[in-house]
Amino acid sequence: MPFFEARSVSKARSDGSWLFKDINVSLNKGDIVALTGPSGVGKTTFLKCIAELILYEGGKSYLQDKSADEYGIPSWRSRVMYVPQRPPVMEGTPLEFFETVKNFASQSKRREFGSPCLICTCEIPIVYAHTIYVFFEVEIGIGWELSPDLWEQTWNTLSGGEMQRIAIAIAVALNPDVLLLDEPTSALDPDTSILVERTLQKHTCLWITHNPEQEKRVASQHLILGPHGEHHLNGNGNHRSGGAGSVRG
Numbered sequence: 001m002p003f004f005e006a007r008s009v010s011k012a013r014s015d016g017s018w019l020f021k022d023i024n025v026s027l028n029k030g031d032i033v034a035l036t037g038p039s040g041v042g043k044t045t046f047l048k049c050i051a052e053l054i055l056y057e058g059g060k061s062y063l064q065d066k067s068a069d070e071y072g073i074p075s076w077r078s079r080v081m082y083v084p085q086r087p088p089v090m091e092g093t094p095l096e097f098f099e100t101v102k103n104f105a106s107q108s109k110r111r112e113f114g115s116p117c118l119i120c121t122c123e124i125p126i127v128y129a130h131t132i133y134v135f136f137e138v139e140i141g142i143g144w145e146l147s148p149d150l151w152e153q154t155w156n157t158l159s160g161g162e163m164q165r166i167a168i169a170i171a172v173a174l175n176p177d178v179l180l181l182d183e184p185t186s187a188l189d190p191d192t193s194i195l196v197e198r199t200l201q202k203h204t205c206l207w208i209t210h211n212p213e214q215e216k217r218v219a220s221q222h223l224i225l226g227p228h229g230e231h232h233l234n235g236n237g238n239h240r241s242g243g244a245g246s247v248r249g
């Protein structure tokens with residue numbers, strides 16, 4: 001049984017033609033599928049279908065053989081989590097946002113959460129921003145050269161790269177089973193991109209990238225969407241955890 005599977009996912013354009021049709025992807029735990037193709041072919045839309053964020057015409061996704069319907073949509077979205085290229089500019093601070101979404105997520109799945117703000121490889125409680133965080137070797141935040149102060153600044157004072165790293169750090173700290181990453185390092189310089197990649201490589205991901213070098217570094221499988229609804233799927237034999245994670249056309 002694959003860890004995660006999308007079966008025959010199909011989405012039509014508003015004129016009724018297929019944006020993509022019958023995409024099948026299956027991942028073992030720890031696999032990373034790079035999702036590539038020219039602008040406008042439907043990469044973001046495919047991830048949003050899998051995340052059950054938009055309606056689509058056909059197919060279903062399964063996490064450990066259970067569908068989104070069986071989990072319930074809120075629970076599914078916290079397990080199979082879409083991370084946008086950049087978060088919309090919101091009111092308040094990232095730390096306030098994290099506390100809010102953590103509460104939503106905890107209602108839909110009973111899980112341990114990390115802290116997005118700090119890196120710590122020892123399990124000691126640390127007090128930050130009046131909150132005690134106990135760490136589970138969460139390598140995010142400071143490991144990505146984000147100063148802890150940024151978490152208490154309002155979103156509109158953050159740079160594009162800071163917002164992007166903070167949004168990903170929050171997603172990782174929420175401990176989803178599968179991360180759906182929409183160009184997660186598009187606003188980052190090459191060295192910082194590598195830092196972020198190293199953390200994300202420990203997770204099961206579908207990962208949109210326009211960077212061939214990054215694709216080579218991170219992907220165990222490759223899903224290429226074409227401009228006429230076609231798609232092509234390759235594995236490089238690098239599946240993480242035993243058995244054949246497969247991608248089929």
Ligand SMILES: Nc1ncnc2c1ncn2[C@@H]1O[C@H](COP(=O)(O)OP(=O)(O)OP(=O)(O)O)[C@@H](O)[C@H]1O
Nearest residue numbers: 012013014019038039040041042043044045046054
């Ligand atoms: N909910 C929707 N229903 C139907 N069509 C949609 C929907 N959302 C987006 N589209 C259309 O799907 C097409 C693909 O958009 P999408 O953002 O998925 O492309 P992309 O491959 O991610 O592009 P880029 O690489 O530029 O980010 C666009 O023409 C868009 O208008």
